Amino acid sequence: MGRVTDLGLGERLRLRLATGLGDAAATASKLTGRGTGASVRGQVITKLAPAAFDQLLAGKRLAVVSGTNGKTTTTHLLAAAVRAGLGDGAAGRVVSNADGGNLRQGIVSALAKARRADSAVLECDERVVPELLRHRIEVLTLLNFSRDQLDRNHEIKFLARAWRQALEGAGDSGPTVVANAADPLIVWSAQTAHRLVWVDAATLWRGDTALCPACGGLLTQTTGDDGCLMWDCPDCPARQPKAAYGVVGQRLRLPDGRLVDPELKVPGLFNLANAACALAAAIEFGVPAAVALAGMATVVAPAGRFAEARFGDAVARLMLAKNPAGWAEMLPLAGADRPLVLAIDSALADGQDVSWLWDVDFERLAGRRVTCAGPRAQDLAVRLGYAGVEHDIVVDVRQAVAAFAGPVDVMSTYTPFQDLLLKAGLR
Amino acid sequence: MNPVEIVLLYQSLLGIYGDRGNAVVLRERLRARGREAVLRQIEPGQPVPASGAIYLLGGGEDAAQVTAVRQLRQDGRLFAALDAGACLFAVCAGFQITGRSFTVGHDDQVIEGLGLLDVETRRGPRRAVGEVLSRWTKPDGGQSVITGFENHGGHTYLGPEATPLARVEVGVGNNGDGTEGAVQGRIIGCYPHGPVLARNPELADHLLELALGQPLDPLPNPEIDDLRRQRLDWARRHHRR
Structure with a gap:
């Protein structure tokens, strides 16, 4: 593979134009409440200036x-x-x-x-x-x-x-x-x-x-x-x-x-x-x-991890766990003295297969009552049932969190986590 | 009465899709009916107990499949236990190694399997990934839909001694010919991986009844009914072709 070298004036102008249009698209996305705009900015720039990745790194x-x-x-x-x-x-x-x-x-x-x-x-x-x-x-x-x-x-x-x-x-x-x-x-x-x-x-x-x-x-x-x-x-x-x-x-x-x-x-x-x-x-x-x-x-709170956000009377500590290794590390951090909401989704960014729920040692939560939330709350509920963990199901994540008052730990897969950050104005 | 032994084989090699869940489900469904049950987790190098009622194999990667076959052959006790009447439930990569042969690696090296099921597996044209539904005719003649998630690159073909476990409604199954899984005596193999028994309590109870040689009382669970409804509905709406 060849190394990337400096590019000519034409390419630089092209990148400048693409960046300007990317910024405009990002602003539009933000104003219409669709997201942070970061993703669409990158999409527009790479589309208009395919060499942007290499140019910007050089x-x-x-x-x-x-x-x-x-x-x-x-x-x-x-x-x-x-x-x-x-x-x-x-x-x-x-x-x-x-x-x-x-x-x-x-x-x-x-x-x-x-x-x-x-x-x-x-x-x-x-x-x-x-x-x-x-x-x-x-x-x-x-x-x-x-x-x-x-x-x-x-x-x-x-x-x-x-x-x-x-x-x-x-x-x-x-x-x-x-x-x-x-x-x-x-x-x-x-x-x-x-x-x-x-x-x-x-x-x-x-x-x-x-x-x-x-x-x-x-x-x-x-x-x-x-x-x-x-x-x-x-x-x-x-x-x-x-x-x-x-x-x-x-x-x-x-x-x-x-x-x-x-x-x-x-x-x-x-x-x-x-x-x-x-x-x-x-x-x-x-x-x-x-x-x-x-x-x-x-x-x-890097990129919202462990950030605190208020939903109703609840002050949620937002924790991200994306896979069995992540959950193995995160579950021990759940505060014993506060409610726990677990939010599971299977959108593209979460992985569409939730079999991994059975790789997580939810048995360690036995003795406390947990709220299952997110689009795959039912899969989690069945998992917790077999683990002997008492639970409730509230599919809407914000509703699940706002049902409590005071500190709540919220552990989520990627999509519900990003959604909570957005709703809390943290991204 | 001795506790019923459920033997989970080589999780570190064949357990990549939460396959341990099947063992937990079997144990808990026995306990919920007041039966004593133990889950024994056996890793390579440890002797496989001969006293198991049900043995379980799960999903894993190519190199793990080859090592699992070698270790199980070296140990030999699984074969003896099955001869003596134990059941085997093998899922995904575990299903493949239970057959006569399967392939691994980019050069499709053919590996001799355990030879317990009359099936052979070869690399398919494209990987089967997604929700899978299949219609299972239970031993009593009743129908049940098996719901699960499949993720396999191999296509499995049944020989005359094996019969399909179920007929595919959504997804790929064995090889796209409409069959899913295989049954041969007290050995059952299938592609829906991981916690397939969590989503399909009737299949779990069938395995337990096969192992115990007696019918079990029903164990109603509205949460599992709801989960099944959700997954069936989802798979039918997002029909893959």
């Missing part, structure tokens, strides 16, 4: 984040670290697709809004990574792989193989890859990178790591020097790489062995793992550790 320092879960939060943390690194002059110099629009159009839309930026911190859908690797990415952060929307991505390994090949193709001009050593498929997909920085993200979900991605052998777990679990293949040399960064309790371990408290404003062990990856990426991007940590500590 000449920028690039840091890219991908993986099944944690992309948006990690991107927010990394962007905050990079901004902190630039100090007072940072305004306008760092662009990021902070709204989570991580396909080509979402990336184009974000880049087109900040033409003067010289650094881009981009969240990138797993499928778009190989295409982005045609550009000179400085740091690529690869978080984790797990089952997600299998009605679209039929085989998890297919994506990993595409990354592996693209990194191999990028060769010496490819990025430094910051990768999660605890995830065997991530390790296999990243191994062809010319430079690697491993992070032990202490990944909880082990449901998709039975087999060695290299040889198909049955992976075993051994206990490492520090007492942590390490995966190992008995049939080939593949094993968990020794990580430079890690998560130890509530703190992050740096390559020199120091333990630091990231003082995050976002909860959960998985966000500590995201922070470890973001910190490693920021340092590779040239930001000193202390400065990066200070930046990361300012991140609150």
Whole structure:
């Protein structure tokens, strides 16, 4: 694959025109209440200037984040670290697709809004990574792989193989890859990178790591020097790489062995793992550790995750969980002292197959009463029935939330989550 | 009376579509009728218990299928248990490996299956993904619609010893010839994956009755009735071709 080079005057004018029309379409979409306009802006620009994606990326320092879960939060943390690194002059110099629009159009839309930026911190859908690797990415952060929307991505390994090949193709001009050593498929997909920085993200979900991605052998777990679990293949040399960064309790371990408290404003062990990856990426991007940590500590409610929104007398904490690994991390965060609403949809962006409901350990909710909401509330109700969890069904999500007064935890799949943000004026 | 043992085989390999749900449903439907039931989850390397009443296989990826076949052959106890009268319910990739042969990988390598069902699976022209409805004639002659979600690249063809489980109303099923699943003695295979027994309590109870050798009392559940109505209605309105 050829690298992208500078484009001529004609192409630049074309991009300028396309961006102007894209902005107009975005404004129209916003005014008519159809959405944020980000998606339509990207659509219009790419339609009118097919080379926009390449043009807008050219000449920028690039840091890219991908993986099944944690992309948006990690991107927010990394962007905050990079901004902190630039100090007072940072305004306008760092662009990021902070709204989570991580396909080509979402990336184009974000880049087109900040033409003067010289650094881009981009969240990138797993499928778009190989295409982005045609550009000179400085740091690529690869978080984790797990089952997600299998009605679209039929085989998890297919994506990993595409990354592996693209990194191999990028060769010496490819990025430094910051990768999660605890995830065997991530390790296999990243191994062809010319430079690697491993992070032990202490990944909880082990449901998709039975087999060695290299040889198909049955992976075993051994206990490492520090007492942590390490995966190992008995049939080939593949094993968990020794990580430079890690998560130890509530703190992050740096390559020199120091333990630091990231003082995050976002909860959960998985966000500590995201922070470890973001910190490693920021340092590779040239930001000193202390400065990066200070930046990361300012991140609150990235793209609405854990944001609070009022519906009637209820103050909802909005939590997003998109797949079994995400739910495994999110369910333990449900406040025991407040009502819990679970909202399930099966629109295209959620995955049309809700079989995954049976991969989630809803049994842990036994003893409390839960509200099932969203278009697939009935599927959840049957699941909770078999799990011995008392429940009510209120299909309309806002109505389900507004039935309570005071703090309510609301965990949703993608579409109801975005809808609640929109209704609350948070996006 | 000994508790009824439900043996869930190799979840880490064949459990990608929430297939564990079928085991939970079987256990809970027994408990709801006052019967003792245990769910035993067996991973590769652990001995497969010979004492199971129902064994379950679920969905998974190519490499996992190959490993599962190798491990089950090495262990051998599943075959002995089935010879002794146990039932097997195999779904999606589990259905495929239960047959005589199936293919994996981009070069369609043919792999010998467990040979428990007289079916063979080859890669189909395009992947079957979506809601699937099929009409099942129950052993008592009554009709029931099986609702589920299918997601498979393989097309399965039945030999003379296997009979179709059901007739497709919406979706693809075995290979587009109108058949869905296969039955051979006390072994049932089908494509609707994951929690198919959650959506189809009659099929779940049929399996339990087959395993116990006695009829079970009905277990009315309006929530499941509502779910079935929703899914049947949805599939019929969004008819795939």
